[in-house]
Amino acid sequence: MAKGIWIIVEQSKLEIRKVSLELLSQGRIIADKTGEPLVAVILGKDVTELSQKVAAYGADKVILVDDDKLAEYTTGAYTSVLNKLIRKEEPQAVLLGNTAVGKDLAPRLAHRLAVGLASDCTSMEIDEESFLTFMRPIYGGKAFAHVALNARPVMATIRPNIFPLAAPDDSRKAEVVNEAAVIDPADLNVIIKEIVIAASERPELIEANIIISGGRGMKGPENYSILEECADVIGAAVGASRAAVDAGWIEQKFQVGQTGKTVSPTLYIACGISGAIQHLAGMGSSKVIIAINKDPEANIFNLADYSIVGDLFEIVPLLTLEFKKLV
Amino acid sequence: MNIVVYLKQTFDTEAKIALNSSGKIDSAGVNLVINPYDEYAIEEALKLKEKFGGEVTLVSIGNERVQEALRTALAMGCDQAILVNDPGLDNPDEWVKAEVLAKAVSTISYDIILGGRIAVDDGSSQVAVRLADALNIPSVTSILKLEVEENKATVTREIDGGTEIVEISLPAVLTAQKGLNIPRYPSMMGIMKAKKKELKVMSLADIGISIAELPGKMNTLDYSLPSSRKAGIKIAGEVADATRELARILREEAKVI
Amino acid sequence: MNFELTEDHVMMRKMVRDFAETECGPGAEERDENEEFSMEIWKKCCELGLAGITFPEEFGGVGADYLSYAITIEELSRVDASVGVTVSAHSSLCANPIYMFGNEEQKQKYLIPLATGEKMGAFGLTESMAGSDASGTRTTAVREGDEYVINGSKIFITNGYYADTYVITAQMDKEKGNRGIAAFILEKGMPGFTFGKKEKKMGIRSSATYELVFENVRIPAENLLGKEGQGFKIAMQTLDYGRIGIASQALGIAQGAYEQALKYSKERSQFGKTLSQMEVIQFKLADMAIQIEAARLLVYQACHYATAHKPVSKLAAMAKVFASETANAVATQAVQVLGGYGYTRDYPVERMMRDAKITEIYEGTSEIQRLVVAASILKEY
Numbered sequence: 001m002a003k004g005i006w007i008i009v010e011q012s013k014l015e016i017r018k019v020s021l022e023l024l025s026q027g028r029i030i031a032d033k034t035g036e037p038l039v040a041v042i043l044g045k046d047v048t049e050l051s052q053k054v055a056a057y058g059a060d061k062v063i064l065v066d067d068d069k070l071a072e073y074t075t076g077a078y079t080s081v082l083n084k085l086i087r088k089e090e091p092q093a094v095l096l097g098n099t100a101v102g103k104d105l106a107p108r109l110a111h112r113l114a115v116g117l118a119s120d121c122t123s124m125e126i127d128e129e130s131f132l133t134f135m136r137p138i139y140g141g142k143a144f145a146h147v148a149l150n151a152r153p154v155m156a157t158i159r160p161n162i163f164p165l166a167a168p169d170d171s172r173k174a175e176v177v178n179e180a181a182v183i184d185p186a187d188l189n190v191i192i193k194e195i196v197i198a199a200s201e202r203p204e205l206i207e208a209n210i211i212i213s214g215g216r217g218m219k220g221p222e223n224y225s226i227l228e229e230c231a232d233v234i235g236a237a238v239g240a241s242r243a244a245v246d247a248g249w250i251e252q253k254f255q256v257g258q259t260g261k262t263v264s265p266t267l268y269i270a271c272g273i274s275g276a277i278q279h280l281a282g283m284g285s286s287k288v289i290i291a292i293n294k295d296p297e298a299n300i301f302n303l304a305d306y307s308i309v310g311d312l313f314e315i316v317p318l319l320t321l322e323f324k325k326l327v
Numbered sequence: 328m329n330i331v332v333y334l335k336q337t338f339d340t341e342a343k344i345a346l347n348s349s350g351k352i353d354s355a356g357v358n359l360v361i362n363p364y365d366e367y368a369i370e371e372a373l374k375l376k377e378k379f380g381g382e383v384t385l386v387s388i389g390n391e392r393v394q395e396a397l398r399t400a401l402a403m404g405c406d407q408a409i410l411v412n413d414p415g416l417d418n419p420d421e422w423v424k425a426e427v428l429a430k431a432v433s434t435i436s437y438d439i440i441l442g443g444r445i446a447v448d449d450g451s452s453q454v455a456v457r458l459a460d461a462l463n464i465p466s467v468t469s470i471l472k473l474e475v476e477e478n479k480a481t482v483t484r485e486i487d488g489g490t491e492i493v494e495i496s497l498p499a500v501l502t503a504q505k506g507l508n509i510p511r512y513p514s515m516m517g518i519m520k521a522k523k524k525e526l527k528v529m530s531l532a533d534i535g536i537s538i539a540e541l542p543g544k545m546n547t548l549d550y551s552l553p554s555s556r557k558a559g560i561k562i563a564g565e566v567a568d569a570t571r572e573l574a575r576i577l578r579e580e581a582k583v584i
Numbered sequence: 585m586n587f588e589l590t591e592d593h594v595m596m597r598k599m600v601r602d603f604a605e606t607e608c609g610p611g612a613e614e615r616d617e618n619e620e621f622s623m624e625i626w627k628k629c630c631e632l633g634l635a636g637i638t639f640p641e642e643f644g645g646v647g648a649d650y651l652s653y654a655i656t657i658e659e660l661s662r663v664d665a666s667v668g669v670t671v672s673a674h675s676s677l678c679a680n681p682i683y684m685f686g687n688e689e690q691k692q693k694y695l696i697p698l699a700t701g702e703k704m705g706a707f708g709l710t711e712s713m714a715g716s717d718a719s720g721t722r723t724t725a726v727r728e729g730d731e732y733v734i735n736g737s738k739i740f741i742t743n744g745y746y747a748d749t750y751v752i753t754a755q756m757d758k759e760k761g762n763r764g765i766a767a768f769i770l771e772k773g774m775p776g777f778t779f780g781k782k783e784k785k786m787g788i789r790s791s792a793t794y795e796l797v798f799e800n801v802r803i804p805a806e807n808l809l810g811k812e813g814q815g816f817k818i819a820m821q822t823l824d825y826g827r828i829g830i831a832s833q834a835l836g837i838a839q840g841a842y843e844q845a846l847k848y849s850k851e852r853s854q855f856g857k858t859l860s861q862m863e864v865i866q867f868k869l870a871d872m873a874i875q876i877e878a879a880r881l882l883v884y885q886a887c888h889y890a891t892a893h894k895p896v897s898k899l900a901a902m903a904k905v906f907a908s909e910t911a912n913a914v915a916t917q918a919v920q921v922l923g924g925y926g927y928t929r930d931y932p933v934e935r936m937m938r939d940a941k942i943t944e945i946y947e948g949t950s951e952i953q954r955l956v957v958a959a960s961i962l963k964e965y
Contacts, residue, residue: 144551
């Protein structure tokens with residue numbers, strides 16, 4: 001019986017996160033192959049206007065839960081609402097992006113539903129028995145596990161920037177259903193005091209298409225401006241290796257690697273980064289890797305698709321100029 | 328204050344990963360450590376103990392080798408440890424682990440439960456949050472700063488693109504993000520004293536649950552190693568020429584700019 | 585005979601190794617270049633309980649065995665031999681004689697703060713005329729009422745200037761030669777006790793090495809360590825145990841240099857293969873590994889005897905001479921394996937080679953060690 005593939009759409013200040021659109025795009029493909037309806041679920045405040053966008057990316061149905069208590073994401077309220085909705089509607093699968101919200105919400109919801117959860121998946125496939133099976137990286141991406149879940153709904157969080165975006169079709173229409181937010185009072189257990197969003201126009205690292213990163217070869221905090229200039233020409237995010245973070249040259253939130261962020265951009269430019277195995281764990285799934293390093297023996301060259309052996313202080317500014325000509 | 332730390336023993340992040348003859352991850356000769364993120368949890372627990380008094384109890388699931396990790400945490404200053412070791416628990420999934428931990432933790436008093444935000448082996452980032460749901464208490468993930476006053480906690484946590492400050496009542500489960508603190512080294516004295524501290528090994532029966540009540544929810548069908556990337560191209564020539572060529576390749580061939 | 589380390593020893597090795605790599609590693613080259621002693625690192629060592637490993641808890645120590653101590657010095661020295669000798673000199677050469685020969689008041693007053701690391705210690709035996717030959721001691725001590733008056737100077741004193749507590753030797757009766765020497769406990773700041781030359785050294789450049797100067801330094805009679813005339817014996821017994829510390833330091837230097845060579849040989853390619861694939865280099869690495877393994881067993885055996893309060897003189901001398909010669913051979917070969925790069929400051933092996941040399945000299949030269957061994961074996965036979 002067709003129960004639906006649910007995409008829990010993440011929105012912030014009424015902007016839909018790119019990973020949710022990626023999931024709708026991929027979800028559409030699966031919906032077409034399995035005959036299951038694709039359902040977008042949006043929680044928040046004043047979210048009605050978002051239904052058209054999710055329809056454009058492939059949703060057959062949109063479930064809106066519009067409530068003051070859902071204006072900002074909290075674990076308890078969102079878990080409570082989704083738990084009740086899912087138990088009522090019994091979808092086949094529930095998918096979320098592996099974002100800060102996804103990582104926080106999905107495990108709690110999965111346990112509330114007494115189901116398994118495949119986290120941080122990099123691919124999914126239709127399966128006769130388990131509806132969907134997933135591939136997920138383990139040991140920092142040094143291996144992959146192919147997993148299947150036996151309970152319903154099948155739940156997974158998907159890594160951002162893995163599935164391509166479909167071309168949106170603004171003429172698509174979806175059935176819109178409004179559901180009341182049913183929240184267990186015990187789940188209203190957190191008070192948000194303050195949210196501080198770092199003012200940065202550069203893309204979020206985990207979602208960025210292009211990242212330019214600097215490591216020990218940067219030699220100092222002031223030199224990151226070279227990377228920032230380049231990043232701003234091509235719309236990239238700036239990252240760093242652990243060596244640079246430990247040296248105090250750049251904040252930890254920019255660290256890419258096993259104990260930093262895991263990224264999968266289309267293009268990763270590694271400047272003055274040796275390519276230690278822990279760094280590779282964080283960016284090894286990048287589609288194209290460029291390495292710029294003075295040391296011809298640097299391990300990063302074993303991974304890079306294209307590289308230049310040379311001084312990044314000469315090369316990066318020149319590259320910035322070349323990019324300016326192209327953009 | 329009764330502080331509980333959920334600890335996992337993982338491979339060292341430097342470990343080379345290989346598959347054994349049965350296609351599973353080969354653990355032969357691998358160096359095992361305390362999950363690095365759990366060290367932040369242990370340190371925060373010890374700081375709470377220093378401030379409020381009380382005890383820090385470690386809880387873990389696994390075989391005898393996990394005792395090494397627990398002894399190290401005891402050497403850092405934790406007071407006792409519980410290890411749930413049962414032959415029935417063979418590669419338990421996150422749902423099973425959380426249910427087992429909930430039972431184990433329910434044998435003691437707890438005011439606050441701390442864990443690392445993610446384990447560097449499976450990278451699932453689920454068990455601690457599931458544990459909170461099983462115990463019906465709040466969970467806060469990825470914490471960067473913790474302030475406890477009586478039975479309330481004010482927590483700064485990491486969110487995408489920034490931070491958030493929230494207030495919750497205890498007991499609760501909190502997961503530690505890098506940057507929360509700098510974990511201490513176990514001192515010489517701590518190491519000497521660790522072997523005298525209680526490390527209780529409990530079976531499923533000891534914590535009041537049977538394997539029949541713990542059906543797995545997720546199966547691993549197979550493991551694989553990533554395909555190695557093809558060798559890349561080193562662009563030779565004068566800096567200006569090479570750089571121009573790189574930009575061209577990125578635009579015209581790789582089509583990423 | 586159990587060759588396995590206990591769980592405790594494994595934990596200690598890991599802790600000190602992590603500490604050394606994180607805290608001592610990063611600035612080691614810079615401190616070496618600037619000949620800069622780090623009080624900060626010393627304080628961190630004390631916080632971890634490294635200052636009084638072998639002393640009983642009642643005297644502020646950890647109550648651990650000699651193997652724990654050896655592992656500590658080895659792991660510190662594997663990263664920075666200067667840190668290794670700072671801890672070793674403090675513990676073996678200053679705190680230990682007070683532990684072995686001090687009376688209860690002296691242990692309460694001096695040993696406890698040394699064992700906890702609240703105070704730092706040093707040992708003043710060597711003089712310009714008294715290196716291997718202690719009978720050349722020219723520093724004098726004269727009893728005057730309920731005081732002793734010390735005059736003279738000491739050179740090459742590790743931890744000098746920074747240490748608070750000093751165990752020194754002085755001649756009270758030249759006619760008696762070695763039997764006229766007495767040992768005393770001095771404190772930094774005592775009037776007349778000043779510091780002279782800071783030595784510029786080939787290696788262990790961030791270990792503080794200073795001259796001590798005594799001009800009519802008046803010390804209370806209670807600061808006599810042991811009995812008058814017992815000073816030479818105190819010094820010799822102190823050095824017996826101290827040799828285990830230096831042997832461990834040498835072992836650590838050898839291990840550190842060897843690992844650098846091993847790692848480099850796998851990364852560096854010439855003639856279409858890595859150095860590690862060349863038999864010539866493989867033999868060098870194998871020889872390093874063999875010597876280090878043998879040195880380690882000698883050191884650990886000496887520790888076993890020391891912990892069991894068995895006579896340790898011969899074994900400690902064997903361990904020291906073998907480990908120090910191993911350190912020099914291994915460190916030199918490590919530079920060789922790293923070739924041109926090994927000769928530059930970009931890699932730590934040149935520092936390790938410079939650091940290794942002193943281990944064949946201080947706390948009894950290799951020549952003296954051989955005399956000690958010879959005396960022992962000839963007595964046995």
